[in-house]
Amino acid sequence: MKNIESLLEKFKPSWEEQEKYGHIAARILHDLFRICEEKGIDADPILVGSFAKDTNLRGGDLDIFVRFSKKYTAREMEKLGLELGRAVVSDPQAKYAEHPYISGYQDGVKVDVVPCFRIDKSSEMVSSVDRTPLHTRYVNSHLSEEQKDEVRRLKLLLKSLGIYGSEIYRNGFSGYVCELLIDRYGTYRELISNFAEMRGRLVIPKGALHSGKFTSPFVLMDPCDDNRNAAASVSLESFSKLKMAAKLISSGVESIIFNGTEARNASDILKRHTAFRIFRIPHPGLVPDTVYPQAVKFREVIVSILHDGGFIPVSSAIDITEDIDVMVECERAVVPRVVRHQGPSVDMPNSIDFLMKWRGKKVMRGPYIQGDRLYVEIERECTVLEDCVMRSIGSYDIGKNLNLFREQLKILDPVQDMALLETKVVDTFVNEIFPRMEKIVGIEHLSAREDL
Amino acid sequence: MKNIESLLEKFKPSWEEQEKYGHIAARILHDLFRICEEKGIDADPILVGSFAKDTNLRGGDLDIFVRFSKKYTAREMEKLGLELGRAVVSDPQAKYAEHPYISGYQDGVKVDVVPCFRIDKSSEMVSSVDRTPLHTRYVNSHLSEEQKDEVRRLKLLLKSLGIYGSEIYRNGFSGYVCELLIDRYGTYRELISNFAEMRGRLVIPKGALHSGKFTSPFVLMDPCDDNRNAAASVSLESFSKLKMAAKLISSGVESIIFNGTEARNASDILKRHTAFRIFRIPHPGLVPDTVYPQAVKFREVIVSILHDGGFIPVSSAIDITEDIDVMVECERAVVPRVVRHQGPSVDMPNSIDFLMKWRGKKVMRGPYIQGDRLYVEIERECTVLEDCVMRSIGSYDIGKNLNLFREQLKILDPVQDMALLETKVVDTFVNEIFPRMEKIVGIEHLSAREDL
Structure with missing residues (x-):
């Protein structure tokens, strides 16, 4: 173990x-x-x-x-x-x-x-980068010899959880954040017992909120820069994973964290009876730091179009290799023609506006009252997933560079074309980006990732 | 007009x-x-x-x-x-x-x-029934000659809205409630301007709430019986309809109420691209007052089974003629194999219980963290609407008499078998029970319904 x-x-x-x-x-x-x-x-x-x-x-x-x-x-x-x-x-x-x-x-x-x-x-x-030498000086003058290994323990825990690294796509904890956390809590053990009991946001030091500038769930002021949240890259999800891991460790079941289960197989997605689509646009040939945030935007736009279209997106993954691939899993690829639109409560002064607005319009049913609210049922323009995305994508901003490729969007179905199951984004979907406590990265993977 | x-x-x-x-x-x-x-x-x-x-x-x-x-x-x-x-x-x-x-x-x-x-x-x-003569005496000793016509105006408005009558299936305003309302507000006009501005509950007299006994949205104490809410039969929906109508009248667009649109055709449901099913059980041959509440229970049970099964029920209707028919419209008749189950926030002490409960169980994915919450994806037992209802119905209570007929439940599809479009419940669905301000009953229908 x-x-x-x-x-x-x-x-x-x-x-x-x-x-x-x-x-x-x-x-x-x-x-x-x-x-x-x-x-x-x-x-x-x-x-x-x-x-x-x-x-x-x-x-x-x-x-x-x-x-x-x-x-x-x-x-x-x-x-x-x-x-x-x-x-x-x-x-x-x-x-x-x-x-x-x-x-x-x-x-x-x-x-x-x-x-x-x-x-x-x-x-x-x-x-x-000019600030980096200041960080080195700060850490070396504040951490004791013993605390260096406490930092290593924390880094190893975070790597096991898949949330170590400040790269934009990782949403994780940087080495410097680890060092500042040990500086704050003294030891790994003390940090764990604090995170295990923690609720809601963590702000270090408490006063950091006075300006109202920082709104993220985890704020850790950079002692070398009053204007910087050193933990800005830590997402709510990564922060939550560390809290959950701390609970497991404090409860004596830390083995769950350090003994990952086997990797999943791409064909596992076939068992889900959901609709998978790969949304592919060409890679603009720029560096990751430029492309990644745009790929994230691309994913958000696709998911939002699918959500508004009624396809009920449930999860998604990004892969950037030769192309930019976003895979989205939806509950369905075809939606009913009718969609119900909720209006205000009859108690609200604008209820009459809602009624007058929809009266006489081409509606499938209504406006009508159910409980104390107004509703109207209208006709969807698109009932097929592909149509819906193709019609809408042109009017969304997916980043300066990717915008140039919107018209080359291809929508692929890895269930219809099983060769696509070999695509990297499918593997990413089943094993990587989508957060899974169950599949906490096995530590054997660590050496291959040491350059992170 | x-x-x-x-x-x-x-x-x-x-x-x-x-x-x-x-x-x-x-x-x-x-x-x-x-x-x-x-x-x-x-x-x-x-x-x-x-x-x-x-x-x-x-x-x-x-x-x-x-x-x-x-x-x-x-x-x-x-x-x-x-x-x-x-x-x-x-x-x-x-x-x-x-x-x-x-x-x-x-x-x-x-x-x-x-x-x-x-x-x-x-x-x-x-x-x-012993109390009814007291009501007659009260009204005759409290309302003036002029107020009698004010009561008639109110009754005609409520009939136009389809919410006049205290029968259990109507959820409406009884004649006595109309008389008490005119007693309270003096005139129809005054009642309308009060309802147009009203927000939330209406309690007459204010003190009626002291006991905490009455929780419905509209409480109107019976002056002949301290223990009775005379408006108990008025549903939130009927109460809301009167408020909305009052707003329309006060805004000078009352013609909407009194000039209903044409009735809809049963085949309209075909345009909706949703899944319709008629759930039919035999009529137990008892009086409406006994059967109706059980039919309502039957509908609630069916809708709840469909909701839990993921079929997304959107609307429903009841018809009691030769059989008891419940028609339900769902967004889909087949659901994905996978269903996502939401657990607690990682901040909650029971998050660890959720994790331990699902670890090692046969899950499709997870438990995993998204945002600050735990999730697990499990396999649905039934993915087809008919299977789901047939498997579950036996374990639900649908009333003393209807329970005896649960095993004779038939599930019919009016889209597959177009002859079923002639069924009364389909007409009810498109035109009656399901509330529609648009289709406020044309006043020509009134005489046919005068015995209500």
């Missing part, structure tokens, strides 16, 4: 690994210092991220930032930063997040070299 | 009619007096009902009660009462409501002769 201690034993990096990482980091930092000096670049490299804070898990990567003087323009800094990165790692690849950086390898370890501006407080910040 | 004044002109009885009714009543009362005297029966006849109160509409019937001394047993009184009734009308027929009475004709006018006990206040009452 796995538990949090067995996980820590397995996934805390060995001394050998830490030493190896230390050597690699020292070599790269040294090289960067040297090149800056040689070329007269006013910049200094700094080790950041979980290795720098000693809260890393086995097989993680190294994050090295190069802090430039603010005398450079953003463009100059980026150009110099990419040159520096290319000079110090093998297989350098330029990547583009909020601004460009270099990702490469050294002795089998993934290393990111990220240029940023050198600042002392968040108010001087140009882009969010 | 019809309005309330044109209706009054048309349906207020002429002097000739009133005189004719007066002569008939006088003759019968005289005969009854004579027979009682001859036979030494300690009883006196009394004219009651709307004619006695001068609040009757054209073509109504006559109600003559025979008040017996309480020295008789109920059985003796009933036996003597039926004999007396048979002696004074043509075509006498014994009928049975709370107790037996004679219904017959005289010169084309329907006359009911009803035996009751002679009482002075409601506390001495044996059955509710």
Whole structure:
């Protein structure tokens, strides 16, 4: 039986690994210092991220930032930063997040070299990467040696729950949020017993609500930035999963969390007797950070059209590989011609407006009174799922880039065309995105995901 | 264009009619007096009902009660009462409501002769008919001559709305309620302006709620009986219809009420693309007052089974002729195999019980968390409407008499078998029981319904 201690034993990096990482980091930092000096670049490299804070898990990567003087323009800094990165790692690849950086390898370890501006407080910040070194400094000056392993325990729990990581599609807890939570509660155990008893929102510190600026279920002020909720990426669902897990652990049944069940088979969807459709549009060929939020919007629009059309969508999944696929499961693919529309109570002054509005209109029945409310039954324009989506999609905004592809929308039925069951989005549907406590990710998957 | 004044002109009885009714009543009362005297029966006849109160509409019937001394047993009184009734009308027929009475004709006018006990206040009452003469006395001593026509206006409005009558299946306003309402508001016009502005419950007098005994939306204390809500038969829906009508009248668009649209055709249901079924059980051959409440229960049970089964019932109708027919319209006749079951919020202490209860059970998916709630998806036992009802009906109570016929339930589909479109319940569905402001009964129908 796995538990949090067995996980820590397995996934805390060995001394050998830490030493190896230390050597690699020292070599790269040294090289960067040297090149800056040689070329007269006013910049200094700094080790950041979980290795720098000693809260890393086995097989993680190294994050090295190069802090430039603010005398450079953003463009100059980026150009110099990419040159520096290319000079110090093998297989350098330029990547583009909020601004460009270099990702490469050294002795089998993934290393990111990220240029940023050198600042002392968040108010001087140009882009969010500038703040990262402040986070490293904060954690190192606030957490004790013992607390580093408490952070690792929390990270391992969150990975087991599938809610670790601040990437936009994960809606999870970042490493920094884990560190701030241990800073707040002292230990993993204490955090668990607090979450097990928690009801409703969590706001740290309490005063953070005074401005009324933060409305999410979990607000954790960034001690390095008064204007930032460090936990903004944590969704209600992820927050709720941690609460539920804490209840299980406090009740002595934590084995449920750490011993996941088997993966499901795509053909399982056939047993549900529901209507599945894959909504596919071409990938615009842009980076995930640009595409993902638009894909989410695409999903929301599809689900909302299906809901309004009466098809009763029950669940959905997104997959972004060659195309952008949204799979939606509905209770039905054909709806009755008639739809009942609820009006006001007869007690309301506008009840007469409702009556007059619908009188004489082409209705299927009504307006009539049932209980104390007015109703009218009208005719649906579309009774078939495909028609309904095809007719409506053109008038919805699904993001700047995806809007260009709305007219190329294809609607596929994986039950009619069984080859589609091999599609990644079907696997995602049965096993991944749709939240399932039952299928809490088996810990064996962890190493493959260590780069998260 | 019809309005309330044109209706009054048309349906207020002429002097000739009133005189004719007066002569008939006088003759019968005289005969009854004579027979009682001859036979030494300690009883006196009394004219009651709307004619006695001068609040009757054209073509109504006559109600003559025979008040017996309480020295008789109920059985003796009933036996003597039926004999007396048979002696004074043509075509006498014994009928049975709370107790037996004679219904017959005289010169084309329907006359009911009803035996009751002679009482002075409601506390001495044996059955509710004993109280009726008190009502007649109250109304005649409280309403002015002018107010009689105000009562007639109100009755005509309520008939136009299809909510006049205290019969159990009508859920409407009795004549006595109309008289008490005019007693309270003074005039029809004043009543309308009060109902147009009314919100929520109406309680007359205000103090009637002190006991907490009456919870219905409209409470009108019977001035002849402190323990009785005279408006108990008025449903929320009927009460709401009067409010809505009052709003229309106050806004000057009363023509909507008095000029009904054409009746709908049974085949209209075919356009709705929904699932219709007629649920038919044999008539137990008992009086309406016994059968109707059980038929209502039957309908409620069917609708509830269909609702729980996921078939989304949207409307229904009852017809009691040769058989008892309940017609229900559902959004679908086949449901998905999977059904989602909502559990508690993760914040609730019982969330862990929900999780443990479903873990390891045969579920289609879950338990999982969405938002802050737990869900599980389980397999439905029945996915076909007929199976679902047939399997369940045996375990529901549909009334003492109808329970004996549960196993003879037939489920018919008027869309598959078009001959069934001629069934009365289909007509009721499209035109009658299901409330429709649009199809407020055309006043031409009134005379055919005057015996209600």
